[in-house]
Amino acid sequence: MGSSKANAIVAQSGGPTAVINSSACGVIQEAMKSDAIERVLGATNGILGVLKEDLFDISAEREETIDALKRTPAAAIGSCRHKLKSLEESRADFERILEVFKAHNIRYFFYAGGNDSMDTADKVNKLAADSGYELVCIGVPKTIDNDLACTDHCPGYGSVAKYVATCAMEAGMDTESLYTYDTCTILEVMGRNAGWIAAATGLAAREPGEAPNLIYMPEAAFRWDKFVNDVKEVHKELGRVFIAVGEGLKDENGDYVTADSGSFGKDSFGHSQLGGVADMLKVVIEKEVGIKARWNKLGTNQRNAMHFASLTDVNEAYMCGQAAVKAAMGGVNGKMVTLVREDGPKYKCTTGLAELRDVANGEKKVPKEYINKAGNGITEACKDYIRPLIKGEAPVTVGEDGLAVFMRFERKPLEKKLPEYM
Amino acid sequence: MGSSKANAIVAQSGGPTAVINSSACGVIQEAMKSDAIERVLGATNGILGVLKEDLFDISAEREETIDALKRTPAAAIGSCRHKLKSLEESRADFERILEVFKAHNIRYFFYAGGNDSMDTADKVNKLAADSGYELVCIGVPKTIDNDLACTDHCPGYGSVAKYVATCAMEAGMDTESLYTYDTCTILEVMGRNAGWIAAATGLAAREPGEAPNLIYMPEAAFRWDKFVNDVKEVHKELGRVFIAVGEGLKDENGDYVTADSGSFGKDSFGHSQLGGVADMLKVVIEKEVGIKARWNKLGTNQRNAMHFASLTDVNEAYMCGQAAVKAAMGGVNGKMVTLVREDGPKYKCTTGLAELRDVANGEKKVPKEYINKAGNGITEACKDYIRPLIKGEAPVTVGEDGLAVFMRFERKPLEKKLPEYM
Secondary structure, eight states: OTTSOEEEEEEEOSSOOSSHHHHHHHHHHHHHHOTTEEEEEEETTHHHHHHTTOEEEGGGSOHHHHHGGGGOOSOSSOOOOOOOOOTTTTHHHHHHHHHHHHHTTEEEEEEEESHHHHHHHHHHHHHHHHTTOOOEEEEEEOOTTOOOTTSSSOTTHHHHHHHHHHHHHHHHHHHHHHTTTSOEEEEEEOOSSOOHHHHHGGGGOOSTTOSOSEEEOTTSOOOHHHHHHHHHHHHHHHSOEEEEEETTOBOTTSOBOOTTSHHHHHHHOOSOSOSOHHHHHHHHIIIIIOOOEEEEEOGGGGGGOGGGOBHHHHHHHHHHHHHHHHHHHTTOOSEEEEEEEOSSSSOOEEEEEEEHHHHHTOOOOOOGGGBOTTSSSBOHHHHHHHGGGGOSBOOOOBOTTSSBOOOOOOOOBOOOOSOOOO | OTTSOEEEEEEEOSSOOSSHHHHHHHHHHHHHHOTTEEEEEEETTHHHHHHTTOEEEGGGSOHHHHHGGGGOOSOSSOOOOOOOOOTTTTHHHHHHHHHHHHHTTEEEEEEEESHHHHHHHHHHHHHHHHTTOOOEEEEEEOOTTOOOTTSSSOTTHHHHHHHHHHHHHHHHHHHHHHTTTSOEEEEEEOOSSOOHHHHHGGGGOOSTTOSOSEEEOTTSOOOHHHHHHHHHHHHHHHSOEEEEEETTOBOTTSOBOOTTSHHHHHHHOOSOSOSOHHHHHHHHIIIIIOOOEEEEEOGGGGGGOGGGOBHHHHHHHHHHHHHHHHHHHTTOOSEEEEEEEOSSSSOOEEEEEEEHHHHHHOOOOOOGGGBOTTSSSBOHHHHHHHGGGGOSBOOOOBOTTSSBOOOOOOOOBOOOOSOOOO
């Protein structure tokens, strides 16, 4: 690229987190320091924004706005779930991406997302190389699910872990208070394939008997008869039961636990899957154990809980963004930044790099040694792994009205130069 | 009672809140200062604990434990939903309560709860007077529902209001980020008869277009056709829709909105009421508006969110507890402490007193002037009413592990003196 400056683009993809904006902030602030980069552009709604040439000039935003990204949840640039297929099947889209990059002299592509996004970045990178367009693609890890390969953990996980553990603790105090009436509480958390979020609720139980008493993760095959027995046992011992469950619970065949899975499920209610897994557990508990059960489903609130986010997570997310730009400036291409946990008694985390395609093709589930033998809880090793990630409270700017103050971009749109995306 | 000292008892009733323990702390710390009171006793699990003579000596607890009540959610003494009927129907129970009080020289009864609890306290008080047992009964208001008569607002409401508004804001940022995929988000909050909690989510929308876009409360008769139209209009304007809904939504006949209410509801799914109102709205939106919808149900987490509670609420709850003891010492009996909002441009709140029976027989719903004409949002007058209640962030003790530290009583049980409760 010689000595002429080029533009960089930042895009966010998939489900928002409390800290994906902190990563964006790391990219933006580091990129704006670089002599090689003229302007930092944002792609409104991820790769969809690139395809639609819906870009805006982040460099033109106020410094305070950019800095407030560290304290703002969700995806401020805009996200999407637009999945590109193989280079052959989605060729027109991949070529369109390159055309947009060329039209706006974009030579650096920083993409924050999960494995699908790393796959997209990898393919854009390959097409650019094949067509002789100089482009640097660097991935920034992001997912509350913590299921990316090649990295010790994922930015976004520490904050969701801190929040769901807090929710388990607080709703657990409720169950302790009112067990004579609300005897059983079920906390449903996210995680369609990996149980990392459900596992994190286990940090709430500092002492035996504290909530959650039972944790069910997709990695431990779910059996209705065993479940009913677990609940009966805890109820007998404590007079109350607090259950944390990952939404993607699976049976011994690896199928999602739905209304049709197993005799307890099927007998208890005859409707197709409405509500979620917690609703099903409630029905079975009330029928088979004979105690009142209720449930909470945190939904998207768990992935945006900036008001009690992990400072460690916010800082590491920022570090990943910075490291992406530093890598790009250092001549790296086609890699994703990873988080590396250093050996030693004290937690220390640095960054590394992994091939985009290795991340794209991998998935990290909760390993066996992190799940207890009964398949209804986590081990000390699991707690040791998660604990450092939730430490510290991220600063929140609270307005005079008692509510958090979040930033929004002014979004000065870039003039479109290409025909409309079809 | 002359110059001899007597014991006081504190009991908590109904659904926990973030600040009912702060009220208990106010009662306990003030009572322990009083020359008239020998020991402060706790009734484990509310009136059930009294009936079962399941009492413990709070005065014997460590000072730090008692002080930490201010920073601990749920009902640390223990709560219940054991409802007593009329003096005639539940005569044996009411007499048992007095027997327990007599057996432990309890002359002061401080009862924190809602209108049912005030009813119970009133009847205990009457029976005591009839039977010539000197007893002072003072009620302490408590309910996240904010529906108690005679008081400007209820301790517990400010904190739930702050939390649900925060949740609306954060999940709203998520919807803004990902509307191309997750186009509509529904936040289901508590409130079976009153829409105060749903109303509070409206504080999140500082600017037009910000979440929540639509708020549905039990006080505004719900119509499926109007609802579908509301959602279509917001979607057309913004490309996304964020809805807050109180669980106790009612139709024009005052019946709860269930699967059987109205053609949209009935046509869309053929199962009996599983899940909640948000689940039903989702199904109707997907079918009738044709956009993807998802929902969050905060459940018991909203009433225990100590990690982001209102400092105003915590302080006022404490003040109510203190005022209850001061009133008792001042010769007041048969009253509940109320919160009184002083006139003037600056919010100032003091305490007053109301007859227990007036609170027992009343219910305060969201008034017409707080609901917009379309019945799908709140007015500025409503915001002005709620705003001061959520101000300030209550201090949280966070441990080195990044999670809140809550207190638990040691619970030194009092020796039982009576035959077992049947």
